[in-house]
Amino acid sequence: MVFKKTDVCELFGIEYPIVQAPMGPFITTKLCAAVSNAGGLGIISHTGTFLYLKERDPDFYKQVHDFAPKLVESTLAMEEDMGVNTLEELRKVSKLTDKPFGVNVRVAREQPDAPYLIDAIIEEREKDPKLTENLKVVVTSAGSPNLYTQRLKDAGLIVVHVVPSVYHAQKSEKAGVDAVVASGHEAGGHVAWDPVHTSVLTPAVRKIVKVPVLSAGGWCDGKGLVAALALGAGAIYMGTRFIATKESDFAPGYKEAVLGGTERDTIVTAGTFGPIRVLKNKYAATLQELLDSVTGSFQGKFENPKIEDAKTNISWADSYKRGKTENAPVLTGEVQGLIDNLPTVKELIDGIMKEAEEIITKKLPSFIA
């Protein structure tokens, strides 16, 4: 193997520069353990939204519920249906691997459980010596890096923040994060308002910050790893590719939808907060029709009550748990167009490293006269 450890590998204490991106609200427990066991870094997803708020601050929960009852009730029903419990997932992963792993907390304003979940994660980690040793990383996303970075670092955690722009990368570095994920617009799931793509964002972020950079959005193979390293990243951060693996916790129908989709079969539409990239299906078409039919600014349309209804009248568990992908949100990236097999996580990671090594040692030198 020609690869030396990158700055990201050194930071996390992992063998290969491959990180499994969190994919909340879906559970990624088995996937996380499999990725860490195969030499990458697995990340547990932030699966709840109101769970920890309800448990830890019933008065505030009531206020939030009174403000948006439909959203709160439909989200809690989904959490119950999927059986989510991020702390339970920490305990499970800790049993399944002796290698480092991480957990995601979405810190958006619309994520009222975030501060409670962060406290709960820190408490849980401090209770269990194995968790203290192996739960090394917290990835914060979808909000400001100023909110929790210091609290997490004081607790001994490595903090990584997900950024969609150079501006946010600088802000994150100033807040004291240990690394940033440059997340391009082709990514599955939550994407930024401004469509800046991975090939521009990664080198732009690399140029401006000193901390290690992970590159997200559109990666799935050894070619991508070599490209990301050339663009200045120290690791690739992949979501969609990892859905279609044997160990991934997603229902077979969800995996099939990813395998069957081309690079043109996704669309950016209204998420719970901000835009998300999903599969083009009946659910996405209905939402798009509504978005087209209501007036207002792009952001204002997302907050329209009709759109709110369409987003809350469906079940996220349908796609994730039952594999019913026709009329439910199927979060997936453009890279699905490149994915055509269902390997084990180890086969995938070993294959990416082998392909990258061949490109670096054989193909690229052949371009030099």
Ligand SMILES: Cc1cc2nc3c(=O)[nH]c(=O)nc-3n(C[C@H](O)[C@H](O)[C@H](O)COP(=O)(O)O)c2cc1C
């Ligand atoms: C199903 C799915 C759910 C996601 N949920 C989250 C999430 O809860 N938090 C987050 O920070 N990013 C989330 N993302 C984004 C990923 O963490 C990652 O940035 C993205 O998948 C990378 O692009 P790729 O899908 O092209 O690999 C999600 C992505 C997918 C595909």
